Amino acid sequence: MDTMDETNIKETKDLESIARSVTYRPESRMFEFRALSLSEKSAVFNMLSAQLRQVILKELNFTEALELLDHMDPGRVHAILSKMRDKKRRGRLLARLKSDRYEKIDYFLSFHPQATFALVHLNYVYLPDTTTVGDTANIIEAHIKQTGKIPVMLVHSAGEFLGEVSLGVLVRERNTSKLKNFVRPIRHIAYNSPRDKVLSLFLSAVHEKIVVTDIDGSILGIVYSDDVADLLDAQPASSLYSFAGVEASERPFDSVKNKVKGRYRWLIVNLATCFMAGGVVALFQGTIDQIVALAIFMPIVAGMGGNAATQALAVMIRGIAVGEIDLRSSRLAVIREVLAGLINGLVTGLVLIPVALLLGLNLWVTVIAGVAVVFSLVIASFFGAIIPLILKHYGQDPATSSGIVITTATDVFGLMFFLGVATLFLV
Numbered sequence: 474m475d476t477m478d479e480t481n482i483k484e485t486k487d488l489e490s491i492a493r494s495v496t497y498r499p500e501s502r503m504f505e506f507r508a509l510s511l512s513e514k515s516a517v518f519n520m521l522s523a524q525l526r527q528v529i530l531k532e533l534n535f536t537e538a539l540e541l542l543d544h545m546d547p548g549r550v551h552a553i554l555s556k557m558r559d560k561k562r563r564g565r566l567l568a569r570l571k572s573d574r575y576e577k578i579d580y581f582l583s584f585h586p587q588a589t590f591a592l593v594h595l596n597y598v599y600l601p602d603t604t605t606v607g608d609t610a611n612i613i614e615a616h617i618k619q620t621g622k623i624p625v626m627l628v629h630s631a632g633e634f635l636g637e638v639s640l641g642v643l644v645r646e647r648n649t650s651k652l653k654n655f656v657r658p659i660r661h662i663a664y665n666s667p668r669d670k671v672l673s674l675f676l677s678a679v680h681e682k683i684v685v686t687d688i689d690g691s692i693l694g695i696v697y698s699d700d701v702a703d704l705l706d707a708q709p710a711s712s713l714y715s716f717a718g719v720e721a722s723e724r725p726f727d728s729v730k731n732k733v734k735g736r737y738r739w740l741i742v743n744l745a746t747c748f749m750a751g752g753v754v755a756l757f758q759g760t761i762d763q764i765v766a767l768a769i770f771m772p773i774v775a776g777m778g779g780n781a782a783t784q785a786l787a788v789m790i791r792g793i794a795v796g797e798i799d800l801r802s803s804r805l806a807v808i809r810e811v812l813a814g815l816i817n818g819l820v821t822g823l824v825l826i827p828v829a830l831l832l833g834l835n836l837w838v839t840v841i842a843g844v845a846v847v848f849s850l851v852i853a854s855f856f857g858a859i860i861p862l863i864l865k866h867y868g869q870d871p872a873t874s875s876g877i878v879i880t881t882a883t884d885v886f887g888l889m890f891f892l893g894v895a896t897l898f899l900v
Contacts, residue, residue: 512632593694607648778849785857814854818847849887
């Protein structure tokens with residue numbers, strides 16, 4: 474056996490017998506091996522000599538070999554592939570293993586838009602529970618020589634993940650003791666689990682490590698909950714400051730000078746956008762002069778749209794902050810926000826019409842204003858949902874500029890619709 478596997482491991486009585494049969498009965502070797510489940514294949518494969526492993530790999534087709542190797546830890550795979558004589562096949566297997574792992578980890582990391590591959594650690598060894606403490610020490614020593622790092626010791630039984638063993642076991646226990654006596658549970662989650670489940674797990678795990686598994690139960694990597702907590706905690710605070718248009722360093726008891734310095738630029742930008750909405754009003758000045766009642770409804774249309782946009786924006790900012798949503802996964806969320814805006818618009822529009830009529834306002838002006846409120850809330854919900862996601866997608870802080878862009882879009886489109894329809898039907 475090679476250095477990584479000099480463990481004299483006994484998995485179970487049945488698997489031990491199969492391993493002997495695979496070793497000494499070449500005529501039925503592949504038939505018996507292929508009849509095993511993937512986890513059993515992995516367990517039996519690791520009982521074999523380094524030379525016989527190469528014989529097995531040569532007999533397996535590419536897909537079978539890929540699945541088998543994918544069930545092992547990176548260090549063991551490296552040791553096995555380094556002895557493969559077929560360099561072309563070794564290269565294909567290595568490239569495919571890296572690609573598959575990359576795609577699966579990338580999918581898992583979609584639980585937060587700022588999560589990177591650095592979050593997933595591959596510094597571990599995956600050992601049978603029948604490995605002795607003495608053999609484990611040898612494996613750890615070989616791993617340290619190869620990587621310069623002390624690995625996490627993950628343990629399985631016949632290929633099925635059990636948990637971890639602490640490093641202290643190697644110091645306290647006898648060399649002949651087996652790891653299965655010292656395994657402690659460790660939380661794990663499949664890489665393709667729903668995002669809300671992933672987030673809930675990390676939020677409930679304090680100072681823990683979480684094992685990320687493939688659908689076949691093999692290990693993809695380890696994530697430390699403290700790293701995720703730092704990721705989740707880092708964004709919301711700064712986003713809240715940016716959303717308000719103040720500097721992230723500003724505090725409640727800062728001097729007046731610092732407060733003005735951090736805010737005046739955003740107020741100037743906002744002033745410029747207000748002129749855009751004013752320009753829309755100026756375009757329809759003739760209509761407003763003829764139908765003075767329109768002026769009463771203009772702040773209502775703009776105000777209702779602004780409030781709806783703020784509601785949608787707040788939901789999206791919160792979702793982005795905790796990693797629930799990004800632009801790629803936003804289609805359903807945006808559609809639901811727009812539909813919510815439509816329903817809210819219908820409700821508020823229907824409330825507006827009888828109230829306005831009771832106040833003696835013109836019927837048709839009131840009806841057009843009610844329709845404009847519906848349109849305004851739909852537009853506001855759309856921009857309130859999509860703008861922060863677009864900004865985030867292109868690497869910008871979604872809260873820094875979203876409020877200004879959304880308010881401008883809501884006022885401009887809402888007033889343009891209201892005054893345009895009034896001009897078309899009433900003038």
